[in-house]
Amino acid sequence: MLAFFLFLVFAITCIILFMYFNNKLINQHKKLILLKRQNTNLKNIIDKSSFNYPDEFKIEYFSAKCNKGIVLERCPLYLSPLTKSPILRYINKNTYVKIHDEAKIRQYTWYEVSISSNNKINTKGWIESTKVNLISSILL
Structure with a gap:
């Protein structure tokens, strides 16, 4: 009788655990489909x-x-001298910039600049x- 009772408790526990983990598996499957x-x-x-760039860049x-x-x-x-390039940040009006380089792509001219900031990121x-x-250096 005791063996039957222990077997019954074990069987019920196994069924409950199976249902619990099966439910978890179904929820994970739903999340996976949503993320996909x-x-x-x-x-x-x-x-x-x-970006639809031409074959040759100059x-x-x-x-x-x-x-x-x-x-x-x-x-x-x-990030680069292209309007479709990722934007690093926005620079406010009347901000002083240091110009390092000048580049021309097609008919557009770009300046490579840096701004002084306590935060050295971007x-x-x-x-x-x-x-x-x-700004001419003579004026400064």
Whole structure:
């Protein structure tokens, strides 16, 4: 009788554990399907916004005419001299920038600049030349 009772308790415990872990497995499967769908949607968004660059890029570099400038309006600081490039940060109007380099891609001129900041993260990048007013070193 005691053996039968222990067997019955063991069987009920096994059934409860099976149902508990099966429920966990079903929930994980649902989450996996949801994450897969979200991942597919994000990949489609990236594919739609992918960069359509020409086969050949020509970037012509020049020595910068001036080594300082003032930002004319709030503008993005790009990772590379392309408007489809990732934006590192936005620079506020009237911010002083140090100009390191000048580049021309197609008909657009860009300046590689850095800003002085206590935070040294994302302080160097590219700005379109139309957004910067050059400061002659004679005026300083």
